[in-house]
Amino acid sequence: MKKSHIILLVSILAIFAISMIAIIVNKNKNIEETDPTYHNYATQTTATPTTESINETYEVEKAGYNYEHFERLTFAQQAVRVKLDQLIATDFIEEYHRGDKIVNVTISELSNEDIVYVNFTFKDTDGIEFQDTAVVIYDTYSKNTFVRCLSIDDFNAIYQN
8 A cells, every 4th residue: 555545544544533532522411511501391391270261352343343252263263354254244144133233242162163153142123132143164175264154043954954
């Protein structure tokens, strides 16, 4: 072997040996020594149960009523709440309760990602309070928006058969 080949071989072996020593020394250090801000959140998280229920409201300015328990909608449904308002105003209130006054509006806890149940309390022209439920269908697959609004009776007649 030539002298230059031997020098090249020795230098490659020296670089390899130095890097192996550096890796071994670095692995033996504790994590706290290398990074003082290290915190393992996966092992030190605690969950504290709460009995508080959050009641978020959403006001429909044009109609003059509030949705109670707005947090029961998914984030995608909350993003298109204007379409929800439009469908409820045109397809439910105008269609079924034109002369009635809205007293209370609550989003039901039965709501899911495909169907939203909105419980209304109305007062008719005689001052008698009654309740009705609007069922608003949300298309999660293609349109990602609310597509239809019916009364609970019509919904049961169409979809529950």
